[in-house]
Amino acid sequence: MLLGVNIDHIATLRNARGGVEPDVIKAAQIAEENGATSITTHLREDRRHIKDEDVYALINTLKTRLNLEMAMADDIQEIALDIKPYSICLVPERRQEVTTEGGLDVAGQLEKVTEFIKPLLDAGIIVSLFIDPDIKQVEASAKTGAQFIEMHTGSYAECFGYKEEEIEFQKLKKAAELAQKLGLKVNAGHGLNYENVHRMHEIKGLCELNIGHSIISRAVFTGLSEAVCKMKDLIK
Ligand code: PXP
Secondary structure, eight states: OEEEEEOHHHHHHHHHHTSSOSOHHHHHHHHHHTTOSEEEEEOOTTOSSSOHHHHHHHHHHOSSEEEEEEOSOHHHHHHHHHHOOSEEEEOOOOTTOSSOOSOOOOGGGHHHHHHHHHHHHHTTOEEEEEEOSOHHHHHHHTTTTOSEEEEEOHHHHHHTTSTTHHHHHHHHHHHHHHHHHTTOEEEEESSOOTTTGGGGGGSTTEEEEEEOHHHHHHHHHHHHHHHHHHHHHHHO
């Protein structure tokens, strides 16, 4: 199974000060050097973390693949067509949400989704649809022309360790099986962490996991000792 690392929260931290630190390009390079098979980033309408110049810099420096998460917005589609990432992942977006809260309603807007992704597919960009593990959404996704779905693992992650875990996990398993039967390739992501990720191996044929928040959070602690020691050394 491949690992796509989402670097959005490197940019969140950078933007808190408005400067250049920490550098998202460097973060992407470190992720790649340590086995990330792609770098994922979400260019949001409000540009709250990743900015246009970041995606342009990433496309020129990445050694692996850029997976651009985006909503159905014309201006972002224009950027995607300009930079031509390896893949895009279509996500729903609400301005007030803290993070992507649910999957894209493909079944409820089949025509709109199909039309929106057509120019991207025509440009040779792989298209993935971020959906809840719901039979209706999987069936609709298979009609759009997209090659991939990314299953939203947020509910599974939230229920992990509770009695509802199995129900949420089985939804993922069944959705993946159906998607593959319908000719779709399957990725997964959202809320996966160092405790709950191991069950993804129980889902046959998953291609790639896209993981951000838990990796960046862990990096703070695995890197903090060195950072404090180095500063202490400099000022002693
Ligand atoms: N996949 C998609 C489509 C997402 O929107 C996100 C969050 O930006 C992720 C994966 C990664 O989620 P997390 O940061 O919880 O690992």
